[in-house]
Amino acid sequence: MKPDFDVLIVGGGPVGLLLACLLKNKGMTFRVLEKRTQPIPHSAAIGITPPSLKILNKLGLTEAFIAAGLKVRDCFVHGQSGKLGCMTFREIPDPHRFVLALPQVMTLALLQKHLGAEWIESGCEVTEVNQAADHCRVRAQDREWTARYVVACDGWRSPVRDWIGMKAPGHSYDLHFVMGDFIDRTSFGDEAHLFFTATGSVESFPLPGGKRRWVVQTDSRLDHPPAGLVSELTRQRAGVELPVEDQVNESVFSPRRFNCDRYYDGRIILCGDAAHGMSPIGGQGMNTGFADAEFLAEILGQPDALGLLPAYNRFRRKAAATAIFRAEWGMWLGTWRGKSLSILRDLMLRFLLSQGFISRHMGSFYAMLTIPFNTLDRVPQASLKPQTL
Ligand SMILES: Cc1cc2nc3c(=O)[nH]c(=O)nc-3n(C[C@H](O)[C@H](O)[C@H](O)COP(=O)(O)OP(=O)(O)OC[C@H]3O[C@@H](n4cnc5c(N)ncnc54)[C@H](O)[C@@H]3O)c2cc1C
Numbered sequence: 001m002k003p004d005f006d007v008l009i010v011g012g013g014p015v016g017l018l019l020a021c022l023l024k025n026k027g028m029t030f031r032v033l034e035k036r037t038q039p040i041p042h043s044a045a046i047g048i049t050p051p052s053l054k055i056l057n058k059l060g061l062t063e064a065f066i067a068a069g070l071k072v073r074d075c076f077v078h079g080q081s082g083k084l085g086c087m088t089f090r091e092i093p094d095p096h097r098f099v100l101a102l103p104q105v106m107t108l109a110l111l112q113k114h115l116g117a118e119w120i121e122s123g124c125e126v127t128e129v130n131q132a133a134d135h136c137r138v139r140a141q142d143r144e145w146t147a148r149y150v151v152a153c154d155g156w157r158s159p160v161r162d163w164i165g166m167k168a169p170g171h172s173y174d175l176h177f178v179m180g181d182f183i184d185r186t187s188f189g190d191e192a193h194l195f196f197t198a199t200g201s202v203e204s205f206p207l208p209g210g211k212r213r214w215v216v217q218t219d220s221r222l223d224h225p226p227a228g229l230v231s232e233l234t235r236q237r238a239g240v241e242l243p244v245e246d247q248v249n250e251s252v253f254s255p256r257r258f259n260c261d262r263y264y265d266g267r268i269i270l271c272g273d274a275a276h277g278m279s280p281i282g283g284q285g286m287n288t289g290f291a292d293a294e295f296l297a298e299i300l301g302q303p304d305a306l307g308l309l310p311a312y313n314r315f316r317r318k319a320a321a322t323a324i325f326r327a328e329w330g331m332w333l334g335t336w337r338g339k340s341l342s343i344l345r346d347l348m349l350r351f352l353l354s355q356g357f358i359s360r361h362m363g364s365f366y367a368m369l370t371i372p373f374n375t376l377d378r379v380p381q382a383s384l385k386p387q388t389l
Pocket residue numbers: 010011012013014015016033034035036043044045046047048104124125126127153154155156158159179253271272273274280282283284285286287288289
C-alpha cells in the first residue's frame with residue numbers, strides 16, 4: 001500500500017516541530033499531530049547551545065533566534081564564602097561564543113511560524129499507533145493516517161513508548177526545585193549567576209524582555225509552594241531581594257533520568273524527551289532532542305532509512321547518555337548541603353575556576369561542544385551507510 005505520508009510526528013513540542021521543519025526542507029510529506037491547542041504557558045527550556053544554533057542554521061533560523069534571545073557569555077559562581085569565579089563562554093571554539101537564553105514558548109513560536117500551521121493537526125490526541133511490514137497506522141479519536149515512519153516526540157511521559165513496550169530504565173532524584181520568572185531589577189545584565197550554599201542552591205539566568213529566571217532548591221516537592229517562596233529563599237541564600245509582585249510565573253520540578261533501551265522498534269522511532277530524560281539543571285534536554293531530530297531528518301529521507309536506524313540508536317543513545325551523566329554531575333555538585341560539604345565545594349570550585357584552562361574547558365562543556373556526535377557532521381559518515389537488520 002502507499003501510505004498517506006512519509007512521516008507522522010506525534011507531539012508538537014520543540015523537538016517535534018524542529019524535526020518537522022527539517023523534513024519540510026527535504027521536501028518530505030508529513031504531519032505533526034499535537035494534542036494541545038495552546039503551548040503550556042510556563043516556560044521550561046531557556047538555554048540554546050551553539051550546536052543547536054548550528055542545526056537551526058540549516059533552516060536559516062539562527063539569526064531570528066539570536067535576535068529574539070539574549071546572549072549569555074558569563075556565568076558567575078558564588079559559594080558560602082562569596083564569589084568563587086566565573087565560567088565564561090567567550091573563548092569557546094565555536095563561532096557562537098555564548099549560550100542563547102530564549103524561553104521555550106518563544107522557541108515553539110519561532111519554529112511554528114517557520115513551519116506554517118497547515119502542517120500541524122492541533123487538538124489531536126493520538127490514541128493508538130501500530131505497524132505492519134511497510135507502513136504504520138496512527139489513530140487519534142475518530143481519525144486515522146498511515147505513514148512509512150512514525151516519530152514519537154511526545155515528551156517524557158511518551159504514550160507511544162508505552163504502546164511499543166520500550167523500556168526506559170532510570171530513576172527520580174530526591175531533589176526538588178521551584179522556579180519563577182521575575183521582572184529583572186538586578187544589576188546582573190546578561191550574566192548567569194549560580195549560588196551554591198549550605199542550605200541549598202539558587203540559580204539565576206537572564207531572559208529577554210527584561211526578565212530573569214530564579215530556580216531554588218527545596219527540601220521536598222512542593223506542588224503548591226507558599227506565596228513568595230522563591231523570593232524568600234533567594235534573599236536568604238543569595239542576598240538578592242526579589243519583590244514578590246515582580247514574579248510573573250512559577251513552576252515546580254523534580255528531575256529524573258532515563259535512557260531508553262532502544263530508540264526505535266521497527267518503523268516507530270523515539271526522539272527527544274520520549275527517548276531520554278535528564279536533569280533540567282544544566283539545560284541540555286531540548287538541545288539533545290534537537291540533535292536527535294537533525295539525525296532523523298537526514299536518514300528518514302534516504303531510500304533505506306530502516307537500515308540506518310541502528311546508527312541513529314547507537315549515536316544518539318551515546319550522546320544522550322553523556323548529557324544525562326553531565327546534567328547529573330552538575331546538579332549533584334550544586335545541591336550538596338550542610339556546612340562541611342559546602343566548604344569542600346567552595347574550595348574545589350574556587351580552585352577549578354581559577355585555572356584558566358579548566359574554566360575555558362568548562363565553558364565548552366556547558367555549551368555542549370564536548371558532547372559526542374552533538375551535530376550530524378560529527379558522526380563518522382561511514383556509519384551512515386545502511387546495515388543489515
Ligand atoms: C524547568 C526546566 C528547565 C529546562 N531547561 C532546559 C534548557 O535550558 N535547555 C534544554 O535543552 N532543555 C531544558 N529543559 C528540558 C526541555 O524542556 C525538554 O527537554 C523539552 O521540552 C523536550 O522537548 P520534546 O519536544 O521532546 O517534548 P515536550 O516538550 O514534552 O513535547 C511533547 C509534546 O507532545 C505532545 N503530546 C504528548 N502526548 C501526545 C499524544 N498522545 N498525542 C499528541 N500529542 C501528544 C505534548 O502535548 C507536547 O506538546 C528544561 C526542562 C524543565 C522542566
